[in-house]
Amino acid sequence: MDHQHLESLRKSEIELVKPWFQSGLRVLEVGGGNGFQASVLASWGCHVTSIDLPETSAAATYYPVESYDGQRFPFPDHAFDVVFSSNVLEHVPHLPVILKEIARVIKSDGMAVCILPSSAWRFWTSLTHYVHLARRVGSRFFPHDAVGRGSSSQGTSAKRNWGVLLKRVFFDGPHGAYPNEFYELYAFSRSRWLNVFAAHGFVITSCFRNGLFYTGYAIFPRLSMSQRRHLSRFLGSATWVYVMRPALQRFPS
Template identity: 40%
Template sequence: MFNIKFLHEIRDWEIKQIIELFPPNAKILEIGGGSGFQAKQLSDLGFEVISIDLPSSNYASERVFPVIEYDGNSFPFESESFDVVFSSNVLEHIHDLEPIYNESKRVLKPDGYAIHIMPSGSWRFWTIIANYIEYFQRIVKSLLKLLVNILRNICHSIKNFFIEIIKLTISYSIPSSHGGKNNAFFEIWTFSKRAWVNHFGRRQLRLESAKPMGLFYTGHMIFGKYLSITKRSRWAKLLGSACIVYKISNSDKK
C-alpha cells in the first residue's frame, strides 16, 4: 500500500547515497520534483536548488518545497545556468525523452552533468511478485470482513464478498505498467541497466557511470513498516537493487 512517509524514507536514503556526486555549492535543477522533498534535502545541505514538475503532479498537495510548474518540454531557464540536472524515478514515465535530453544539455554548463535515478529490472520483477502478494493479502482481509459480517447479515455479506473478490481479481490479475509505455512484464527488460545504457548510447549521451543504489523495495510497499532501511540494504545484495543511478556528462557540449 502506498505510504508517503515510507516513500520519503527511501528518497532520504537515496540522497545520502549520491550526495558525493554533486559538486560543492552546485546549482541544481530537479526534474519531476513532486512534493519537493529531495529538493528541500539538497537545499538544506547548502545547494542552490530549483525544482520543476508538471501541473498534473500527483504530489502537488504534499509540497514541502517550492516547485515550479512547466509544460513538460521546455525548461524556463537560461542556457548554461546549472551545474547538475537531477531526477529520481522520473524518466521512465516520460514517453518522449528527446526534449528532456535536449533541454538538459542546453541549461547545463559545459562541464555540468545529469544524474538520474531510475527503477531497475529487479524492482519491476519483485513489484510484479508483490502485486500478487498484495492481492492475496486483500483476499484474506475480505474473508475476515466476511466472517465478521456473516454474524449480522449472511446473504448480504456473502454477496458483497464475491463482488469484492471479482473486483480485486480483475484489478490484480495483470500488474499495471509503471512507466506507461509498455506492459509490466516487458518493463523487466526496459527498466534494466542494459536497456538504459543502450538507450543513452543510441542518443549519443555520454554515460559516465551506472551504479545500483543498493536498496530493495517494491512498488506496492507491502512490507513498508516491517523492513528497516538497513534490512532493505542487506536484501538488495540478494534480491537486487530497486534503483540504479545514472550519471550523464555534458562535457562534449560545444
C-alpha cells in the same frame, strides 16, 4: 506505498549521490513531486530549482516546485551545474525531448544524475502485486460504487469497472510509459538505459546500484535499511544511479 515509507527510502537513496551535489551548485530537479528530495538537496547548500507538471507541482509541501509543460524547460541554455531526476524518466512518453532539454540546460562542465528503477524492482513489484491484492480484498478493493447500483443506466459502467478490476487482479500493469509490466523487465534494465543515454548524446561517468531492496508496494515496511541492503545482495537493488554528461561538452582549458 505510503508517503512516510517512500520518503525514508528516497532519503537513503539520495544520500548515495551527495558527492555530486557540492554546496553552492545550481541544481535543477526534474519531476519534483512534493518537493521532498529538493528540500534535501537544498539542505546540502545547493541552489535548487524544482519543476514538475502543473497537477503535481500544486501538491508540493516540502519545497517550492515550479510548473512546466512537460517538454520545454523554462530556463536558458547552460543554466545549471547539475540536473537531477529520481524515478521520473521512466514515466516520460517523449523521452528524446526531455533528454535534449537536460543536455541544453547543463553548464559546460556540468552533470546529470538520474535514478531509475531496475528490472529487479519490476520483477519483485509484479510478484508482490498479488500479496498487495490479498491485503485489499473486500470493501477497500471492491468499493460498493464500483459495481453500480440502482438504475439500469449504471449497468454498462459497472461492467466496465468490473472488467478493469479483474484485469488488475491478474496483472499489475505498467509502472511507466510502456505497454505492459513484462516489457518493463527489459525497459528498466541497465543495458537498455545505457543504450538510450548513449543514443541521445550522453557519456556515462558513473553507474551503480542503490544497494536497497524494495518493491512498488509497501509489503515489508518495517524492514530496516540495513536489512534492505542485505536483501539487495540476493534479490537485486531497486534502482540504478546514472551519472553522465553531454558528449559534446567543452571543458575549460
